[in-house]
Amino acid sequence: MSKVKEYSWMTKDKLMAYTFVALLILAVITIVMWWNVYAITYDANGATVQIGMSYGLTVLINCLIAVGIAVGIDALLYKVASDSPLNTLSAAVFGLIVALSYTIGEPAMRVSEVLPLLGPEAFIYVALISVVGMVVFKKVQGIKGRKYVNPAAAAKLVVLGFVGLFTILIPADHLVAGGLQVPSLAGPIGYDVIAGNGAAGFGFYLVGCFANPATPVPTTTPTQGDIFNLLFLSKFHSWAGGASSLAVIIVGIALFVLARRYIKWRITVAYFVSVAIMSVILNYAYPGGDLLLRLGFELFVGSSIFLAFFMATDPATTPLTYMGQTIFGVGLGVLTVLIQTYMGFFGGSILALVIMNFTSPFLDRVGKLKPTTEKKTPKLPKAKQFIEVKTYDCIRCGACMRVCCHKLSPIVIKEAFDKMDVEKLVKLNADYCDGCGHCSFVCPSRIDLKGSVLRAKAMIRKQ
Ligand code: SF4
Ligand code: SF4
Known part of the structure; x- marks a missing residue:
């Protein structure tokens, strides 16, 4: 470890702690909002009867199950496997993401479901996703040196696959059932009451789908205001974490501001811009539809808003x-809209995310700054004094690349140095390093980047 005693204030643990608190706030908001909400059915006299558990209680138990399993597996592997580090906060964040990306809420206008939408049936699937995600996609994937796919998203897709109602060819999570048909986005969409194939009744469908089930199924055409209230303020179906788009936006932006150097907010911005542009294009391609309705759905459906802030980043x-992150966000947005429009998979952002994750190793090479011998001193965050320096694995935040005064890529150089790849070190211009230490200063994982790059420079000079 470098002898440098001063570092930027951010550490991996702090980053995880802030993310955990942000997710916890969203979980509490959803639990409170949904506490007295129940799915309903009708008795022989046509009176409404509550079924299943309260939505809020279901989300609370889901959170406890997912966080408990994730933290438990992390601790267990730390005990039994010598090379498995203890990452309690990271595991807890993963658990909350699993719970909050699980769909809860059985709409009054019900269609068939892939995974159970209510407790207690939902609990086993949340547990399954947590186990698969922790073991396969966090721990085993981590052994490979870097993670390629988002663990929570990949685990959910795998479990959906095992349930058998989901295939890559027909990934529809909203199927025709009981005479009801989910309106397609591949056509003009409007607000009117469903008729015929329902193509015009998207707004009507959204009210039936996202409204509190205790409210009577609408029989009249909803207004733009009705749809806005549902999608933006309070939904009662969809990913638990996205119940209130407004809450996600406020909490998400607060987290971005707090950890701006370390969170890849450009992905979120690029995602929303591309989703909006795709919505405009589709509205133009299918004339006669309502642009605001399409925009509202694509931007604010629970899976879209929660994923954009808390999983895509x-x-x-x-x-x-930066360039790679922008392309990633654009690809994610375009794919999400295409999947939702043409595959009928309304939580399509999760599939789009896993697909885009595979492009990251290639996108890492796009937009790299050209190394220069000329020195430019970056504006660095305030230094903090640390008595003990705890190191972690690289979290790939990219902060070291942005502060190098010679526009080098310290983490990429370190990886090449660890592999003794001299040819790559030459290509990366490791010999431009002047040992300023800015890279080690900002690294939240406290990796001795300066030491590695200087050793790499010595290695090149020996050749
Ligand atoms: S120590 Fe070297 S690699 Fe690190 S920021 Fe300074 S010049 Fe760049
Ligand atoms: S090595 Fe670079 S990319 Fe990795 S955690 Fe440190 S600053 Fe972030």
């Missing part, structure tokens, strides 16, 4: 460079 599985 996962540092480990996304590109290092």
Whole structure:
């Protein structure tokens, strides 16, 4: 470890702690909002009867199950496997993401479901996703040196696959059932009451789908205001974490501001811009539809808003460079809209995310700054004094690349140095390093980047 005693204030543990608190706030908001909400059915006299558990209680138990399993597996592997580090906060964040990306809420206008939408049936699937995600996609994937896919997203897709109602060819999570048909986005969409194939009744469908089930199924055409209230303020179906788009936006932006140097917010911005542009294009392609309705759905459906802020920005599985992050966000947005429009998979952002994750190793090479011998001193965050320096694995935040005064890529140089790849070190211009230490200063994982790059420079000079 470097002898440098001063570092930027951010550490991996702090980053995880802030993310955990942000997710916890969203979980509490959803639990409170949904506490007295129940799915309903009708008795022989046509009176409404509550079924299943309260939505809020279901989300609370899901959170406890997912966080408990994730933290438990992390601790267990730390005890039994010598090379498995203890990452309690990271495991807890993963658990909350699993719970909050699980769909809860059985709409009054019900269609068939892939995974159970209510407790207690939902609990086993949340547990399954947590186990698969922790063991296969966090721990085993981590052994490979870097994670390629978002663990929570990949685990959910795998479990959906095992349930058998989901295939890559027909990934519809909203199927025709009981005479009801989910309106397609591949056509003009409007607000009117469903008729015929329902193509015009998207707004009507959204009210039936996202309204509190205790409210009577609408028989009249909803207004733009009705749809806005549902999608933006309070939904009662969809990913638990996205119940209130407004809450996600406020909490998400607060987290971005707090950890701006370390969170890849450009992905979120690029995602929303591309989703909006795709919505405009589709509205133009299918004339006669309502643009605001399409925009509202694509931007604010629970899976879209929650994923954009809390999953798409996962540092480990996304590109290092600004340009790479922007392309990643655009690809994610375009794919999400296409999947939702043409495959009928309304939580399509999760599939789009896993597909885009595989492009990260290639996008890492796009937009890398050209190394220069000329020195430019970056504006660095305030230094903090640390009595003990705890190191962690690289989280791929890319901060070291942005502060190098010679525009080098310290983490990429370190990886090449660890592999003794001299040819790559030459290409990366490791010999431009002047040992300023800015890279080690900002690294939240406290990796001795300066030491590695200087050793790499010595290695090149010996050749
Ligand atoms: S120590 Fe070297 S690699 Fe690190 S920021 Fe300074 S010049 Fe760049
Ligand atoms: S080595 Fe670079 S990319 Fe990795 S955690 Fe440190 S600053 Fe972030």
